[in-house]
Amino acid sequence: xxxxxxxxxxxxxxxxxxxxxxxxxxxxxxxxxxxxxxxxxxxxxxxxxxxxxxxxxxxxxxxxxxxxxxxxxxxxxxxxxxxxxxxxxxxxxxxxxxxxxxxxxxxxxxxxxxxxxxxxxxxxxxxxxxxxxxxxxxxxxxxxxxxxxxxxxxxxxxxxxxxxxxxxxxxxxxxxxxxxxxxxxxxxxxxxxxxxxxxxxxxxxxxxxxxxxxxxxxxxxxxxxxxxxxxxxxxxxxxxxxxxxxxxxxxxxxxxxxxxxxxxxxxxxxxxxxxxxxxxxxxxxxxxxxxxxxxxxxxxxxxxxxxxxxxxxxxxxxxxxxxxxxxxxxxxxxxxxxxxxxxxxxxxxxxxxxxxxxxxxxxxxxxxxxxxxxxxxxxxxxxxxxxxxxxxxxxxxxxxxxxxxxxxxxxxxxxxxxxxxxxxxxxxxxxxxxxxxxxxxxxxxxxxxxxxxxxxxxxxxxxxxxxxxxxxxxxxxxxxxxxxxxxxxxxxxxxxxxxxxxxxxxxxxxxxxxxxxxxxxxxxxxxxxxxxxxxxxxxxxxxxxxxxxxxxxxx
Amino acid sequence: xxxxxxxxxxxxxxxxxxxxxxxxxxxxxxxxxxxxxxxxxxxxxxxxxxxxxxxxxxxxxxxxxxxxxxxxxxxxxxxxxxxxxxxxxxxxxxxxxxxxxxxxxxxxxxxxxxxxxxxxxxxxxxxxx
Numbered sequence: 001x002x003x004x005x006x007x008x009x010x011x012x013x014x015x016x017x018x019x020x021x022x023x024x025x026x027x028x029x030x031x032x033x034x035x036x037x038x039x040x041x042x043x044x045x046x047x048x049x050x051x052x053x054x055x056x057x058x059x060x061x062x063x064x065x066x067x068x069x070x071x072x073x074x075x076x077x078x079x080x081x082x083x084x085x086x087x088x089x090x091x092x093x094x095x096x097x098x099x100x101x102x103x104x105x106x107x108x109x110x111x112x113x114x115x116x117x118x119x120x121x122x123x124x125x126x127x128x129x130x131x132x133x134x135x136x137x138x139x140x141x142x143x144x145x146x147x148x149x150x151x152x153x154x155x156x157x158x159x160x161x162x163x164x165x166x167x168x169x170x171x172x173x174x175x176x177x178x179x180x181x182x183x184x185x186x187x188x189x190x191x192x193x194x195x196x197x198x199x200x201x202x203x204x205x206x207x208x209x210x211x212x213x214x215x216x217x218x219x220x221x222x223x224x225x226x227x228x229x230x231x232x233x234x235x236x237x238x239x240x241x242x243x244x245x246x247x248x249x250x251x252x253x254x255x256x257x258x259x260x261x262x263x264x265x266x267x268x269x270x271x272x273x274x275x276x277x278x279x280x281x282x283x284x285x286x287x288x289x290x291x292x293x294x295x296x297x298x299x300x301x302x303x304x305x306x307x308x309x310x311x312x313x314x315x316x317x318x319x320x321x322x323x324x325x326x327x328x329x330x331x332x333x334x335x336x337x338x339x340x341x342x343x344x345x346x347x348x349x350x351x352x353x354x355x356x357x358x359x360x361x362x363x364x365x366x367x368x369x370x371x372x373x374x375x376x377x378x379x380x381x382x383x384x385x386x387x388x389x390x391x392x393x394x395x396x397x398x399x400x401x402x403x404x405x406x407x408x409x410x411x412x413x414x415x416x417x418x419x420x421x422x423x424x425x426x427x428x429x430x431x432x433x434x435x436x437x438x439x440x441x442x443x444x445x446x447x448x449x450x451x452x453x454x455x456x457x458x459x460x461x462x463x464x465x466x467x468x469x470x471x472x473x474x475x476x477x478x479x480x481x482x483x484x485x486x487x488x489x490x491x492x493x494x495x496x497x498x499x500x501x502x503x504x505x506x507x508x509x510x511x512x513x514x515x516x517x518x519x520x521x522x523x524x525x526x527x528x529x530x531x532x533x534x535x536x537x538x539x540x541x542x543x544x545x546x547x548x549x550x551x552x553x554x555x
Numbered sequence: 556x557x558x559x560x561x562x563x564x565x566x567x568x569x570x571x572x573x574x575x576x577x578x579x580x581x582x583x584x585x586x587x588x589x590x591x592x593x594x595x596x597x598x599x600x601x602x603x604x605x606x607x608x609x610x611x612x613x614x615x616x617x618x619x620x621x622x623x624x625x626x627x628x629x630x631x632x633x634x635x636x637x638x639x640x641x642x643x644x645x646x647x648x649x650x651x652x653x654x655x656x657x658x659x660x661x662x663x664x665x666x667x668x669x670x671x672x673x674x675x676x677x678x679x680x681x682x683x684x
Contacts, residue, residue, distance in 0.1 A: 330643070334615055337642030338571050341663035345577035348667045352584050383664045 006306075010299040017291045022284060029280035033273060040269045044243060044260075049230040052245040052258050055185075055196065056230075062184055063251040066101060066159055066176060067142055073105075074163045074172040082107045082116060082172065089118040103156075103175045108134070110169040119175065137162050137171055144252045147178065147206050157181070157206070182207045185256070193240065193261035198254045199223075206254055219257045222246030226253060234262070318499055318520060329389035336386050340379050347375040388514045389501075402437045403445070405470055405479050405546070412449040413468070416457065423462050430469035438479050438548045444522045445546070448530075451515040452483045452542050458506065459487030459540060477548050478528070484541040490534040498532070563608035563678035564588040568598040568624065569640070570616045578611070581667055587674070595624035602632060608681065609674050612657075614641040614648060622651060629656040636677035640665070 073091065074082070081087045092105045104119020112129025128134040137143035137160040145158045160173040185196055185207045198206035203216045203223050216223075221233045226248035233244045241262040248255055263270075351372045353359060362368070413420075413427060420427055456466045467484040490498070490505075497503045499520045504513035523530040527547045534540035565587050569575045575591035582589040590607070592598050595618055598610065610628060614621035625637050639652040642663040649660035658677040661669060 334641075334643040337663040338574070341642065341665070342571060342573045342577070344664040345574055345581065345667070349577045349581055352581055379664050383662075387662065 006299050006303055009302065010295050013298060014291055014295040017294065018288065021287045021291070025280060025283050025287065029276055029283075033276045036272055037269055040266070040272075044265050045232040048232050048243055048245040048258065048260055052230040052247040052256060055258065056247045056249055056256050058187075059185060059198070059256060060249055060251045062181075063144060063159075063249070066174075067144065067161070067251070069095075070102075070159055070172060070174050071142070071161045074161050074170075079107075079163070079165045079168075079170055082170070085116045085118070088116045092118040101177055101180050103177050106173045108160075108171040108173055110138075110171075115170075133158065133160065134171070138169065146200050146204070146254075178207070186210055192264060193242075193259075194264075195257075195259040197257055198249070199257060200255070201226075201253050214257075218242070218244055218259065219246055219255065222255055222257070226255075235259075319524065321501065321517075329386070333386050333390050337383065340383055340386070344376065344379045347372050347379065351376075385512050385514075388512055388518070400439045401442055403440055403442050404437050405435055405445075405481060406431045406433075408442055408445055409449060409468055409470070409481065412446050413453060415450060416453055419457060420466075423457060423460070425457060425460055425463070426465045428465055428467040430467055432469075432471045435470055435472055435479055436548050438546055440526050440528075440546055444526065448519040448522050448544065449481070449483075451519045452544075455515065455542075456483055456485035456487070456540075458511075459485050461487070473545065476545065478545040479548060480543060480545050482541055482543040484539060486539040489536040489538050489540055491536050495532075495534055562587045563674060564606070565590075565674060566598060566601065566607040566610045567591040568593075568595065568610060568616075568621075569613035570594060571613070578667075578670070582671070582674075585671060595619040595621070595627075598624060599627055599631075602628065602635070607635060608678050609636045609638065609658075611638045611640055611670065611674070614639055614652070615643050622648075622655060625652060625655050625657055634681060636681045638670070638673055638677060 073095075077087070077091065082091075088105055088107065092102065095102055095105075104117065104121060104123075106117040106119070106123065107115045108128055109115050112127045112131070112134055114123060114126055114128075117123050133143055133145045141162045143158075143160045145160075147155050147157045149155055156175050156178055158173055158175050160171050163170045163172060185198055186209075193211075195210045197209040197214065199219060200206055201223065203219070205214060215237070217237075218235050221244075222231060228248070230245055230247040233246070235242050235244050243260045243262055243265060245258040245260070246255055350368070354365065354368055354372070359365060359368070409431070453466070460466070464486050467482075469480075469482050469484075471480045472478075473480055494505060498516050500513075501517040502513040503517075504511040506513075520530055523544055523546070529545040530542065532540060532542045562585075565582060567575050567578050567582075567589060569578075569591070570593050572593060575593065579589045579591040590601065590605075592601055595616055598612070602610075612621045612624060612628075616624075619627075621639060621641070625639065628635055628637055633656075636658045637656070639649065639657045639660045640663060641648060641660070652660050658680070659673050661673065
């Protein structure tokens with residue numbers, strides 16, 4: 001697979017892994033949150049309903065008490081007593097000792113005229129005959145009014161009871177302290193922004209809310225015909241978001257409205273939301289980082305194994321090439337060398353005959369001579385190629401001796417001293433002094449080194465440097481020899497083929513193209529590794545690694 | 556062609572007819588008494604009839620091969636010097652030949668000069684011994 005393919009693979013793995021982990025995570029987070037939110041909403045609503053119910057009971061109880069108190073008053077005392085201003089004042093002040101709910105008390109006859117009145121206002125002369133409440137109480141016996149301004153021009157509410165005595169109808173009327181009533185309704189504060197108040201069927205406020213200016217929209221949903229039990233709605237405006245609970249009183253056609261600040265109530269939910277998203281967000285980051293790391297690891301692993309595979313393949317191909325060439329060489333050598341020997345002898349015979357007087361007289365004598373020379377020269381060349389090829393065919397076991405590689409290098413380079421001097425090349429030595437001796441075949445190593453040095457010299461041509469260095473690699477227990485030239489380097493195409501038999505960059509007749517392939521097979525046989533590193537314009541470096549102890553590599 | 560047989564007598568054994576023929580002619584020209592045969596059997600037959608100082612023997616031949624012929628020669632006439640000649644290279648073969656008593660081992664295609672020189676030294680050493 002190409003590098004491009006690997007990148008593709010990496011992307012696929014990453015996308016798949018992210019998809020399979022992120023989607024469930026997000027779905028899980030969202031589901032948990034929405035379930036929690038709905039459960040929490042339900043709980044808040046049911047709390048509000050319970051609260052409204054309790055509160056309604058309280059208010060109903062209060063109203064019932066007031067009414068029954070007034071009725072007790074009406075029936076416990078005779079009209080005679082109640083008609084007496086003095087008695088009435090006595091009754092009121094007695095009552096006010098324990099509760100100041102009743103502000104005043106008045107007895108009204110069937111004509112709507114105050115018979116007696118006790119209280120802070122001067123209402124003795126007022127006639128109620130045409131008042132709405134008066135008519136109501138005449139019909140219903142008991143009456144609880146809405147809040148109204150009345151004759152005093154001040155909002156208040158009254159309760160009234162009807163009593164029949166001596167064939168006449170009497171009405172006992174009391175004003176209820178609206179402050180006490182208001183505070184009763186508002187009792188039990190509902191958070192920082194909660195509120196509670198009563199409205200009548202027309203939506204008019206009956207008690208003073210904690211925060212004024214109530215918009216009817218808040219409780220509009222509950223108006224209309226009364227219903228039993230509590231209802232909860234949500235109200236949103238630019239200024240606030242509230243839960244609104246509504247419940248109708250039993251004692252009076254009033255709607256108890258309770259507002260609860262949504263933000264305050266839902267605070268834990270918002271905190272949960274923040275926490276959920278923090279956990280999900282953290283999880284997402286964690287997963288992304290993890291996925292990228294894993295993807296990178298997989299791709300790197302894959303890359304490494306592919307590279308190793310490729311290298312292994314290359315080595316296999318290389319060694320099978322060598323083996324094939326070896327067999328071929330062995331077969332061909334005999335078949336080629338014999339004809340070459342015949343050609344050589346025939347040419348030699350021709351040369352012998354050229355010595356004869358009559359041939360010497362021939363005008364083409366020189367030409368014959370040159371032709372024979374050429375034949376002999378090329379037979380020589382062909383013979384050499386075959387002999388080198390036979391290098392593969394030889395199945396000689398390496399002769400192992402203790403070698404000090406630095407010495408082998410010095411001895412080998414000595415063969416090339418003249419050449420190096422002639423070409424004005426500097427041989428730079430960079431030898432490690434603490435090299436272990438190795439067990440290997442000196443002659444074969446020498447052949448390889450000679451090949452590499454020759455190639456380096458040829459690569460440079462004239463004027464340059466060859467750096468020879470040695471070292472020891474602890475980990476693999478191998479001795480390293482590297483030969484570096486600052487010649488022109490090799491392009492990729494050449495690099496790919498340099499170990500191929502008969503591949504040469506030298507001119508025809510100057511190189512057989514066998515040097516490096518022979519070197520390769522020798523180093524291979526000695527259990528070592530040969531490799532190179534080359535860059536066009538920067539020269540080439542060959543590195544040989546040889547094991548300190550010889551392990552024969554069976555093919 | 557007039558030639559003087561002053562040097563050692565040589566027998567060339569090779570299944571390559573052209574090679575034997577030409578080598579014989581060229582060596583005769585250089586003053587050797589030379590004969591050529593095409594197989595190991597012929598060589599052994601001829602050696603039974605005539606004496607030769609040096610035998611130039613091809614290793615790869617049909618019938619009995621060079622190494623076998625060498626052993627026969629060395630058994631029957633230990634004094635005859637044998638120079639092995641082969642197109643099929645390899646020190647192994649050479650070493651085996653040397654072990655059986657060959658004087659030298661030459662690889663084809665070889666220069667006549669080398670053959671002549673080797674023949675002389677082989678002959679001289681045989682004399683010394």
